[in-house]
Amino acid sequence: MMLLAATNWGNAGLMALVSILLVFVVLILLIFILKLFGVIFAEKKKPATASVGASSDEITDEEVAAIAMAVNLFFNRHDEESDVLTFRQNHDVSAWQVRNIHKQL
Structure with missing residues (x-):
């Protein structure tokens, strides 16, 4: 208290005022820069x-899709995932025990 x-x-108060003004001056300077x-x-x-027409250098979306499909079919590499989802539940431990809120120090 003393x-x-x-x-x-x-x-x-003077230091607080100077620091606030300095921050705003730097921000305004940054905006101008x-x-x-x-x-x-x-x-x-x-x-x-x-x-008049599309340039011969440009590739249309249909051509991009055709190239992508040809490369995909050529390499035949794709992710195969099963349609089955499995959720394992542990019935021995409750959610409250996992949080360790009952642990005493």
Whole structure:
């Protein structure tokens, strides 16, 4: 109790105020730095080009699916799981005994 009475609260309040202001100044500075990085590293928008059809370099979704199916059938590797789920229960131990709440120190 004497420690509270002996504390110089003027200095403590000043330190708290300075630390809070420092945190907010650093956060605002961080926001400006991140916005500056966004401006510097932003991609320049390219003008839209009129395309008549799909490019020959692009692969359609159907082609990707066909390739994936062909590779799957070629290697014939897939997970085989049984449809049976087994839950083993131990009737000797209750949930309350597992938690060790009855253990005395």
